[in-house]
Amino acid sequence: xxxxxxxxxxxxxxxxxxxxxxxxxxxxxxxxxxxxxxxxxxxxxxxxxxxxxxxxxxxxxxxxxxxxxxxxxxxxxxxxxxxxxxxxxxxxxxxxxxxxxxxxxxxxxxxxxxxxxxxxxxxxxxxxxxxxxxxxxxxxxxxxxxxxxxxxxxxxxxxxxxxxxxxxxxxxxxxxxxxxxx
Amino acid sequence: xxxxxxxxxxxxxxxxxxxxxxxxxxxxxxxxxxxxxxxxxxxxxxxxxxxxxxxxxxxxxxxxxxxxxxxxxxxxxxxxxxxxxxxxxxxxxxxxxxxxxxxxxxxxxxxxxxxxxxxxxxxxxxxxxxxxxxxxxxxxxxxxxxxxxxxxxxxxxxxxxxxxxxxxxxxxxxxxxxxxxxxxxxxxxxxxxxxxxxxxxxxxxxxxxxxxxxxxxxxxxxxxxxxxxxxxxxxxxxxxxxxxxxxxxxxxxxxxxxxxxxxxxxxxxxxxxxxxxxxxxxxxxxxxxxxxxxxxxxxxxxxxxxxxxxxxxxxxxxx
Numbered sequence: 355x356x357x358x359x360x361x362x363x364x365x366x367x368x369x370x371x372x373x374x375x376x377x378x379x380x381x382x383x384x385x386x387x388x389x390x391x392x393x394x395x396x397x398x399x400x401x402x403x404x405x406x407x408x409x410x411x412x413x414x415x416x417x418x419x420x421x422x423x424x425x426x427x428x429x430x431x432x433x434x435x436x437x438x439x440x441x442x443x444x445x446x447x448x449x450x451x452x453x454x455x456x457x458x459x460x461x462x463x464x465x466x467x468x469x470x471x472x473x474x475x476x477x478x479x480x481x482x483x484x485x486x487x488x489x490x491x492x493x494x495x496x497x498x499x500x501x502x503x504x505x506x507x508x509x510x511x512x513x514x515x516x517x518x519x520x521x522x523x524x525x526x527x528x529x530x531x532x533x534x535x536x
Numbered sequence: 537x538x539x540x541x542x543x544x545x546x547x548x549x550x551x552x553x554x555x556x557x558x559x560x561x562x563x564x565x566x567x568x569x570x571x572x573x574x575x576x577x578x579x580x581x582x583x584x585x586x587x588x589x590x591x592x593x594x595x596x597x598x599x600x601x602x603x604x605x606x607x608x609x610x611x612x613x614x615x616x617x618x619x620x621x622x623x624x625x626x627x628x629x630x631x632x633x634x635x636x637x638x639x640x641x642x643x644x645x646x647x648x649x650x651x652x653x654x655x656x657x658x659x660x661x662x663x664x665x666x667x668x669x670x671x672x673x674x675x676x677x678x679x680x681x682x683x684x685x686x687x688x689x690x691x692x693x694x695x696x697x698x699x700x701x702x703x704x705x706x707x708x709x710x711x712x713x714x715x716x717x718x719x720x721x722x723x724x725x726x727x728x729x730x731x732x733x734x735x736x737x738x739x740x741x742x743x744x745x746x747x748x749x750x751x752x753x754x755x756x757x758x759x760x761x762x763x764x765x766x767x768x769x770x771x772x773x774x775x776x777x778x779x780x781x782x783x784x785x786x787x788x789x790x791x792x793x794x795x796x797x798x799x800x801x802x803x804x805x806x807x808x809x810x811x812x813x814x815x816x817x818x819x820x821x822x823x824x825x826x827x828x829x830x831x832x833x834x835x836x837x838x839x840x841x842x843x844x845x846x847x848x849x850x851x852x853x854x855x
Contacts, residue, residue, distance in 0.1 A: 423565065426577040426607075431841045440565040440837070476574045 362489070362507055362515070365526035371504040372401065375486055376408040378502045382484060383453050386415045390449065390480075394458040394470055395423040395441035400519040401488055402457035420445040422456070427469035449478030455502075459517040461487040464498035489528060491515050539841045544656040544663040547672035548713040556714055560682050562834035563827065569606055570829055580609035580840055583640040587613045588630065589666070590646040595801055595825070596666050596676070600643050603832035609641075627651060631658040641839065644668070649706075662839045667706050675835060676800050677710025679828040681718065683820050684755055686827070687796050692719035697749040698740075699783065700759035700808050701730045703770075707800045711757055712738050725749035726759075726781060729770045746781050750788070755796035758783050761808045774807050784810045788818060796820055 363371060383389050386409065393402030399421045406419045423441035456470055467485060474483065486502035491509045509515055509530055517528050541555055548556065569577055585604050589597055597613065604611045616626070627646075634642060641662040644652050649669030656663035667673040681691070688694050696715050702708045702724045715722045716739055723741035724731060725748075735742060743749040749756070761777060771777045778784075788795060797809075797818045805811045814821060 426569075426579040426837075431579060431837075440562055442565050443568060472578065476572070476576070 359516075359529040359531040361527055361529050362505060363528040365520075368488075368526045368528060371488065372404050373408055375488075375502050375504050376405050376412065379405065379455055379484075379486060380409060380413070382501060383455070386413050386417055388451070388453045388481065390418045390420065390447065390452050390454050392420040392422050392445065392454055392456050392470075392474070394456060394466060395421055395425075395443075396522065397517050397519050398422075398456075398458040400521045401459060402455075403521075405457060405486070418447055420447075422470055422473060424466055424469035424473055427473045429465065429469070443473070445477050449474065449480045451479070451481045454480040454483045456483060456485050458485075458487050459489065460515050461485070461490045461498075461500050461503075462493050462515075464494045464496035467498045468496055488517060489515050539838050541835070541838050543839075544652070544665075545674055545835055545839060546652050546656060546663065546665045548674050548677045548710045548717070549672065551674075551713075551717070553717040553719075556678070556681065556717055559678055559831065559834050559838060560685060562838060563678075563682055563830040566830040566833040566837075567826065569833070570602075570826070575606050576608060577606065578608045579837060580604070580607040583609045583840060584638070585609045585611050585641040585643065585836070586634060586639050587611060587666075588616065588634075588642055588644045589614065590616050590626075590644070590651070591667070593645055593666070595828070596645065596673075599825070599828040600664075600666060600675075600832050602829045603836055606829070607833055607836055609836070612639075627654055628658070631655055634661065635659050641836070664835060664839070670704055670706055670709070672710045672713075673706040673800075674710050675828070675832050676707045677714045678835070679824055679831040680707075680711055680757060680798055680800070681714050682827045682831055683798060683824045684715075684720075684796070685718075686823065687820065688754065690719075691715065694720045695723070695752055695754045696720050696757060697723040697725055697743065697753040697755070698757045698759060699725045699746060699749060699781065701761050701770075702726055702735065702759065703730045703732050704762045705759050707757075708759060709738075712740055716740075723749060723752060727771055727777070746783070747787065747790070750791045750795065753795060754793065755798060756783060757798040757800075758809045760800065760802060761804055763804065763807075774804075778807050778810075782806075782808060782810060783813050785812045785816065788813060788816075794818065798824055800824070 391402040391406050393399035402419050406417045409417050421444040423443045425440045484501040487500045488504040490500055490503045490506045512533055513530050514533050516531055518525055520526050587600055639661055643664045643666050644655055645666040646668050649671035652665035652668045665674055698708045712722050723743055725743040725746055795818050799821050803809055803814055
């Protein structure tokens with residue numbers, strides 16, 4: 355029998371977490387100079403947008419935001435046939451010598467981040483690339499770690515972490531659910 | 537490998553409207569790759585694709601080759617035009633040899649209708665029909681659909697007229713299947729000698745006068761007059777054809793609405809289409825060429841992906 359979904363972050367906690375992450379990004383980058391936030395499709399894009407708005411409120415500076423779809427850089431094409439949806443990549447500025455922060459919702463195996471790094475390398479040579487994730491659920495299959503983590507949680511292999519954002523889902527929260535509920 | 541399109545792409549007749557929309561939707565983000573400084577993604581790295589062209593082709597072959605290379609596939613071009621070996625024997629031999637060389641996909645153009653299916657039934661590799669006789673040219677049909685969708689959005693109720701040598705055209709057949717599945721109204725227009733007898737059975741309207749077609753249509757897909765097949769005297773002369781059926785600026789100026797003009801190329805300028813139309817504001821011909829690469833990338837991607845039994849494992853390791 356599957357367990358009831360349990361809430362990790364509700365809307366207020368998610369907002370507080372993002373505000374803390376925005377501070378950490380500013381601290382890591384020593385300000386906004388050369389900073390570019392790039393969200394990984396899909397929910398990383400909305401999270402990057404929110405982080406950008408928070409930084410704008412704090413610093414009075416617009417931080418460029420972009421979107422990265424890593425579908426074509428995945429190493430498992432032959433297994434994703436039933437849902438091969440390719441999203442948009444939108445990187446309108448040069449990445450050369452910039453300080454890129456990749457933003458994603460959940461860090462799990464690390465394969466998505468590896469693909470994102472490969473894709474970014476095709477667009478330019480940033481001075482530095484950092485990784486900011488809302489949730490680190492462990493379970494890495496590659497030697498990849500996040501520089502900024504909103505919340506670290508322990509999740510059983512039979513469970514999944516769902517991040518909901520109002521822009522796409524109509525509500526903000528993060529829940530742990532059983533995979534049986536797919 | 538069985539993906540969301542099945543093992544092969546042989547035509548638009550066997551595809552559902554949903555599958556056609558999947559290809560078009562997938563092609564849209566692929567256009568962006570061709571705009572990048574590095575026009576290449578690693579998606580098909582390690583795959584080998586053979587472009588097997590039994591008929592001359594420049595545009596389609598190059599378009600497939602760009603699509604394959606931009607997805608990082610290894611490609612081999614085999615031009616066998618002019619082979620004296622009979623068609624059936626050639627294909628059987630070719631199929632055996634291709635299988636022995638452990639390739640992943642074959643893109644085939646052949647003068648005989650049904651050749652792509654013949655090959656697909658005999659090899660395990662994915663087969664993409666790049667034009668077979670007068671049967672189908674599915675990727676051309678798909679790029680035409682994408683171009684029309686870019687212009688009109690939803691194609692439901694849009695009126696598209698295919699003008700010219702429908703009798704010899706595989707493009708016309710793929711267009712008719714694809715457009716009707718997406719809800720468009722389709723007509724054909726041309727000399728009766730260049731229209732198939734049973735064309736009405738495909739659910740299309742027939743116009744004998746190009747002026748009537750222009751008055752009716754939102755878009756014209758102007759077909760190449762296949763001059764190499766005109767020896768049998770299908771039309772009195774090229775000049776006569778241009779006078780009666782040619783798409784000219786004067787005719788377009790009398791149209792009740794802004795028509796969208798497509799042409800699969802190569803064009804006979806001054807015969808089926810005048811230069812000031814082909815290069816004018818109504819023309820989307822170069823947009824078709826751009827969309828051709830994106831659509832072919834999408835088809836390659838969708839055929840290459842897909843071992844459903846492994847999808848669950850991939851899902852678990854998605855991030």
